[in-house]
Each structure stands twice: as C-alpha cells, then as structure tokens.
Amino acid sequence: MSIFREDQPPSAGALDARLAGYRFERDALGRSAASVFRLEALGLPTLYLKVENVGHFAEIADEAARLRWLKASGLTCPDVIAEDSDGVRNRLLISALPGSDLASASVLTPPARAELLAAALLDLHCLPIASCPFDHRLERRIAAAKARMQAGIVDETDFDETRLGKSAEALFAELESGRPGHEDLVVTHGDACLPNFIASEDGFSGYLDCSRLGVADRYQDIALACRSIAYNFGEALVQSFLDRYGMSATDPARLDYYQLLDEFF
Structure with missing residues (x-):
C-alpha cells in the first residue's frame, strides 16, 4: 500500500515506537475533523491514528476520555492505545473495529x-x-x-x-x-x-x-x-x-x- 508523502502523519515522538513497521493510508473514518490514518502491517493489528492541530477547539483529548469512559461502561468502542501532543499537534492511536x-x-x-x-x-x-x-x-x-x-x-x-x-x-x-x-x-x-x-x-x-x-x-x-x-x-x-x-x-x-x-x- 503506497501513499504520497503529504499523507504521512506528523511525528511527535511519544507514539513513534508503537507506529514502527506500519504503513499509513488516509482514511475517511467517521466524521472526525481530525486527519485520520489507517495503519496496517503484516502480523500486526490494524490501528487508526488521529491527528489534529492544537487549539481551543481541539477534540482529541475529549475523545480519548470519552472512549475510556464508554469502554468502562460496558459498551463497544475502539481501545485507546496511546495519545500524545508536541504542543503543535495532538495524536490519538486507537484500535480498529470489525466491519x-x-x-x-x-x-x-x-x-x-x-x-x-x-x-x-x-x-x-x-x-x-x-x-x-x-x-x-x-x-x-x-x-x-x-x-x-x-x-x-x-x-x-x-x-x-x-x-x-x-x-x-x-x-x-x-x-x-x-x-x-x-x-x-x-x-x-x-x-x-x-x-x-x-x-x-x-x-x-x-x-x-x-x-x-x-x-x-x-x-x-x-x-x-x-x-x-x-x-x-x-x-x-x-x-x-x-x-x-x-x-x-x-x-x-x-x-x-x-x-x-x-x-x-
């Protein structure tokens, strides 16, 4: 799966080890305002990475908190694997759901x-x-x-x-x-x-x-x-x-x- 360089997500460091070996492809997952990437690699679980600019109206931290709460409440949603921010961009790494x-x-x-x-x-x-x-x-x-x-x-x-x-x-x-x-x-x-x-x-x-x-x-x-x-x-x-x-x-x-x-x- 090949993609153009402009489709590569920005790198902040804290998540990079978890992303090693994955191929990235832009994905229209849901209706999020963030950029969304589908991550695939042979022998590894499919993941999604969301990336947004830091700002007053950023939503990634809100989403991570709600996904954790929803999962703890017994309903199905992606697992929050990791999140980070470099002060310019926020990133959220989540599991894929079947279907x-x-x-x-x-x-x-x-x-x-x-x-x-x-x-x-x-x-x-x-x-x-x-x-x-x-x-x-x-x-x-x-x-x-x-x-x-x-x-x-x-x-x-x-x-x-x-x-x-x-x-x-x-x-x-x-x-x-x-x-x-x-x-x-x-x-x-x-x-x-x-x-x-x-x-x-x-x-x-x-x-x-x-x-x-x-x-x-x-x-x-x-x-x-x-x-x-x-x-x-x-x-x-x-x-x-x-x-x-x-x-x-x-x-x-x-x-x-x-x-x-x-x-x-």
Missing part, C-alpha cells in the same frame, strides 16, 4: 442498518446519566456554538439545504429564541450520524467519533440520526428507525432545533 460504518456497510440492508443504529442508541441512552461526567446540556452547547461562531469556524457553506444562504449570526439568533423549555436527558453520542457507528455481518461493532458524547436531550441524537437516515436511505426508513427505537411519534420542533444546533459543529 464498516453504517452508511457503507453493504453486507447489511439499509433497513437492517437503520435498526442497528436504533439499537445502538437505545443501549447508549440507557446508561445512567449520574455516571456520566460529560455535560452537553443546552446551556453548554449553546455557549460552545457561540464561541465557534465568534471564532469564525462555522462553515456557512455546509449548512443544510433549508438554511443555505443564511449567516451563522442569523442561525444563532434562531438557536437562542427557539430554545426548548425542557430537556429529556440521557447519555448521548452527540453526532449520531450513520458513519459514526460500525457494524459487520455479525452485527453492531461499536461507536466511533465520540468526542461530543455527553449528557444531553435524547433529541440531540434522534434529530441527527433521522437526518442521516433520510439522506442515506430515504425518508421511508426514518419511521422504521423510530419504531425500533420506541419513539413512534416525534416533536418536529425539537428535531429541527437540534439539527439547527448541529450547524455550528
């Missing part, structure tokens, strides 16, 4: 993938919120959205079709004025799109890109899951997903609100 992400796991039918997503979210949402140290309730998420907007890192060209052409400032005004009056708190994934969940022909393999995992309204996950299923498989499977989850009816205003919130992340 493919639910957006591309062609060994399974779209209905089966939608049901696996529902079951995975149910398992996550059943974890006791008192045990979760990560607070992603609206007060914190709206503050984070505002900080990202003020830093100029909200991508206005990537808004959902219904919001294209609007400014981040206009959407933030909607976010503040439309805030729901209550939150149905569970442990959420935070970015519950199909590419962030892995499955094989044997079933669900685990959760990916968990840097936004935390206690929040369940609609944080339901809204993004519904949007992802509609985009990848069509609207017809959204109701099948909801039925499997156990939510036969939804609140359209809350679905829209949490999809609006996601525009800032």
Whole structure:
C-alpha cells in the first residue's frame, strides 16, 4: 500500500515506537475533523491514528476520555492505545473495529442498518446519566456554538439545504429564541450520524467519533440520526428507525432545533 508523502502523519515522538513497521493510508473514518490514518502491517493489528492541530477547539483529548469512559461502561468502542501532543499537534492511536460504518456497510440492508443504529442508541441512552461526567446540556452547547461562531469556524457553506444562504449570526439568533423549555436527558453520542457507528455481518461493532458524547436531550441524537437516515436511505426508513427505537411519534420542533444546533459543529 503506497501513499504520497503529504499523507504521512506528523511525528511527535511519544507514539513513534508503537507506529514502527506500519504503513499509513488516509482514511475517511467517521466524521472526525481530525486527519485520520489507517495503519496496517503484516502480523500486526490494524490501528487508526488521529491527528489534529492544537487549539481551543481541539477534540482529541475529549475523545480519548470519552472512549475510556464508554469502554468502562460496558459498551463497544475502539481501545485507546496511546495519545500524545508536541504542543503543535495532538495524536490519538486507537484500535480498529470489525466491519464498516453504517452508511457503507453493504453486507447489511439499509433497513437492517437503520435498526442497528436504533439499537445502538437505545443501549447508549440507557446508561445512567449520574455516571456520566460529560455535560452537553443546552446551556453548554449553546455557549460552545457561540464561541465557534465568534471564532469564525462555522462553515456557512455546509449548512443544510433549508438554511443555505443564511449567516451563522442569523442561525444563532434562531438557536437562542427557539430554545426548548425542557430537556429529556440521557447519555448521548452527540453526532449520531450513520458513519459514526460500525457494524459487520455479525452485527453492531461499536461507536466511533465520540468526542461530543455527553449528557444531553435524547433529541440531540434522534434529530441527527433521522437526518442521516433520510439522506442515506430515504425518508421511508426514518419511521422504521423510530419504531425500533420506541419513539413512534416525534416533536418536529425539537428535531429541527437540534439539527439547527448541529450547524455550528
């Protein structure tokens, strides 16, 4: 497996011994904003290396902490093998999970993938919120959205079709004025799109890109899951997903609100 020199990950030192003998290939694992490399070597386990620039909005340390907590809670996710930072870039080395992400796991039918997503979210949402140290309730998420907007890192060209052409400032005004009056708190994934969940022909393999995992309204996950299923498989499977989850009816205003919130992340 050959790659171009620009695909080589930066080296900081602390992880280098663990990377010896591996070939690197860029990978579109999940939806992480970090650069992701798939590592392979004969006789060695497949690994993934995530690399990001150090900064106020870096997420690798958040992801490592959440993966360790999720694993300790009994749910499947990549093992954190090592992490380091040289003050310029953060790196996270994790194990690979068997299978493919639910957006591309062609060994399974779209209905089966939608049901696996529902079951995975149910398992996550059943974890006791008192045990979760990560607070992603609206007060914190709206503050984070505002900080990202003020830093100029909200991508206005990537808004959902219904919001294209609007400014981040206009959407933030909607976010503040439309805030729901209550939150149905569970442990959420935070970015519950199909590419962030892995499955094989044997079933669900685990959760990916968990840097936004935390206690929040369940609609944080339901809204993004519904949007992802509609985009990848069509609207017809959204109701099948909801039925499997156990939510036969939804609140359209809350679905829209949490999809609006996601525009800032």
